[in-house]
Amino acid sequence: MKKVAIFGGSFDPIHTDHVNIIKTCHYKLGFDEVWVLPAYVNPFKTISSSSVTQRLEMIEIAIKGLDFVRVETFEIRKTERSYTYDTVCHFLKKYPNINFSFIMGSDQLDTFEKWDHFSDLIKIIDFKIFLRTDVINEDIVKKYNLETFEFDNNHLSSTKIRNLIDIKLQIKEVNDYINNSLMYVYERIESKMDQDRYYHSLNVGQEALLLAKLNNYNLNKALLAGTLHDIAKRWSFEDTKQIIESYDKSLMLEPKPVLHSFAGAFHLKRDWLFDDQDIINAVFKHTVADKEMSVLDMIVFCADKISVERNYPDVERLRALVRSDLKLGFIELLKNQYEVSIAKNDDKTIGEKLLIAYNHWVKGNK
Template identity: 75%
Template sequence: MKKVAIFGGSFDPIHTDHVNIMKACHEKLGFEEVWIVPAYVNPFKTLSSSSVTQRLEMINIAIKGLDFIRLETFEVRKHERSYTYDTVCHFQKSYPDIEFSFIMGSDQLDSFENWDHFSDLIKSIDFKVFLRSDVYNKDIVEKYNLETFTFENNFLSSTKIRNLEDLNLQIKEVNDYVNNKLMFLYERVESKMDEERYFHSLNVGQEALLLAQLNNYDLNKALVAGTLHDVAKRWTIDEMKSFIAKYDKSLLSEPEPVLHSFAGAFHLKYDWLLDDQEVVDAVFKHTVGDKEMSTLDMIVFCADKISSERNYPDVEKYRALVYSDLKTGFISLLEQQYNVAVKKHGPNSIGQKLIETYSYWVKGE
């Protein structure tokens, strides 16, 4: 009889340890197939951070080339809370010629007896428990005579991934997908910002999207760069300086109000592992620009200054300029920013980068 392991969970997102557990099922426990069954909504969670489509797409990315893994959408097709007992009954009834086991992580042992129809479930299928940490509920293991197994364990969790922890151990292609889809913004950005700054960031993302459309530029790249431009804006000055010092101490001589752009760029590159250098550069340059400004650099620079909530004098004039010609609008906004900075801080306190950018683009030097 064919042996199949059922592996359920939220997979929000799927990560390296999920895949390593499935590999161990196939390579060490002798299962011919592993059926990964994402839940529509985990019964013990009130909300899933990702859409069903996103989770399915991430799973397909993670299992590419692993022919022994089969993605089963039984639970997500139901569009309601998922219960393991219903899933097990469905598969056992639909495939009577298959011997099923159910895979679970040891972190689920504490709530195991609270699973729906538990007394029937524990009798209906064999459970295989993979040890996610050294500390687990041994009483439950002994009470139900559960088998436990080890695997190539990176001690990851979806919660850690959502909160930017241990991303170097995550599946790169899945992490790239998350970054490109701007997923988990609440955990990664909103919770570290005040509401006004968060909505400004969303507005800049939408403005950048519009400017990308007007300039025949990559829409998603513009949306990502615009939305994330102020990712470090609400860090303390000490946090910014400490972070910048790890990568380029020369930037510490720049004025404090612009440090968030440098810290944000480094944060995206080294903490988010965002490997699109064009996006990182656009975040880096969005406050004071540079002699070298790509289309994306100009889009994000301008979008930040003319986003929908901006209402300073002449903002409509600048919007019209940017919409009609991106480069002309950028130069006008740069000149305005330079003049405001000089008036507010004096010509000797506006930072070398803004002076260099202004000299090149406005004065033609």
């Protein structure tokens, strides 16, 4: 009789430890197949951070090449919360000639007896417990004579991944998918800045998207760079200084209000593991520009200055100019920024990078 392990969970997102459990089921425990069963909404959770399509696509990326794995959509396609008892009954009835076991992590043992129809569930299917935590509920293990198993454990969790913890241990292709889809923005950005700045970031992303359409540029890159441009804006000075100095100490000579752009670029590279240099450069240059400005650099620089919530004098004219001619609009906005900086300070304290950009694009284009 074929042996199948049912591995249920939110998989929001799927990560390296999930895949290591899957591999252990097949290669060490002798299961012929592992059926990955993403839940629509875990009964012990109140929200899912990603869409059904996104979770399924991430799973397919993670299990690529594992021909013994099958994705079952019985739960995720439902329009209501899923319960393990109903799912198990469904599979036992539909596949009477398969010997099923249910896979769960040891971190779920504390709530195990609270599962729906638990007293019936424990009698109709065998549970295999994988040791995800250092300390487990031994009383539950002994009470129900549960088998426990070790695996190549990185002590990852989906919560950690959503919050940029231990990203280097995540499956690279899944992490790239998450980054390129702007997933988990709320956890990664909103919680680290005030609401006005968060909405500004979203608005800049939308303005960048519009400018990309008008300039026949890659829409997704523009949306990503625009939305993420201010990710380090509300960091403490010490955190900002630490990450900048780990890459380029000379940047600390620039004015304090522009440091977040450098920190944000380095944050994307170091902590998000972004490897798209175009996006990193656009975030780096969005405050004071540079002699070398790509289309994306100009898009993000301008989108930041003319996003929908901006209401300073002459902004409507500048919006119209940028949307009709990106380069001319960029030069005008750079000129305005220089003049405002001079009015507040002087040409010796506004920062070398702004002076270089101004001399190149404004003076050089007269």
